[in-house]
Amino acid sequence: MKAVRMVSVGKPLQAFDVPVPAVGERDVLVKVKAAGICHSDAHYRAGTSPVRPLPMTLGHEVAGVVEKAGPGVTNVKPGDRVVLHYNVTCGDCYFCSTGNEQFCPSGLMLGHFRDGGYAEYVSVPARNALILPREIPFEQGATLMCASATSFHALRKARLRAGERAAVFGVGGLGVSAVQLARAFGAVEVFAVDRRDEKLELARRYGAVAVNATRVDPVEEIRRLTGGRGVDVSLEVIGRASTMQQAMRSVGPMGRAVIVGIGTEPISVDTYRELLGNEVELIGSNDHLLQELPQLLEMAARGILDASRVVTRTIPLDAAAINDALDSLEKYEGGIRTVIIP
Secondary structure, X not given: OEEEEEOOOOOOOEEEEOOOOOOOOOEEEEEEEEEEEOHHXXXXXXXXXXXXXXXXXOOOEEEEEEEEEOOOOXXXXXXXXXXXXXXXXXXXXXXXXXXXXXXXXXXXXXXXXXXXXXXXXXXXXXXXXXXXXXOOOHHHHHHHHHHHHHHHHHHHHHOOOOOOEEEEEOOOHHHHHHHHHHXXXXXXXXXXXXXXXXXXXXXXXXXXXXXXXXXXXXXXXXXXXOOOOOEEXXXXXXXXXXXHHHHHHOEEEEEEEXXXXXXXXXXXXXXXXXXXXXXXXXXEOOOOOHHHHHHHHHHHHOOOOOOOOOEEXXXXXXXXXXXXXXXHHHOOOOOOEEEEOO
């Protein structure tokens, strides 16, 4: 089969002909119908978050059709439309048994530590395959598996409650989902912060108050619009020290600032003025949980979460096209989400 793989840090991905993955007793072989290109993939290629072993087939946002199922598989069958939970874990350790499988000592993330979806086929344990409702196209289903799921998990960690206000820093794939999900969680007002007018216009369509960071200081603007109070919850989904600090400073007393974006720059914190004085919480959020995905898929199937505008471009399974998309992400350019259609 054809696969597009990372061979070296800082180098373009390359196309290879590789064997179709084997299928174990409780595994499924999935014919990839869509694979999202996430900003994390650009971080992997750049070496910001190390990938091992190399070469590696990237791609952790995957949707497709079950081609083959092992003899011990009961939850899905050949022909089923599925999306894939990207954390392949043991299912038996302390963290897996307590519902925190992202900390499984033997866990391997698709497209990071185990071959992912930039290929014609991918093999995973059957428990990682969830039925994709007919109402959701493959390309939208793929983006739900990271962009939406990561935002969903972050908002749960933030304990966002009905009647509160939220701010989302960055209106990419995660941010567009976060705006919608915050409203679904009951936020009475959601502020969307970005530097690009077209992304802010999309956030407005989903009911957000747009804040263009090139024209105003986002922290001052959010405080002005909230009568000086600030928001109850902020999400940073960009990965820059400056926006992480803005997210932290935009919350009011008892606020929760959640950091989701991957970055390498350290941030400085005025512990009294920014944390202790107002009892602000600074929360890290990484990945998402298998148990969260059925609810997320149900919300998408019912139109509570709309992923139709998240996918702004589709490309073939072609190394040059994929590298071009990754180049755009590194420059914070391009649309919301590019999806590979093999």
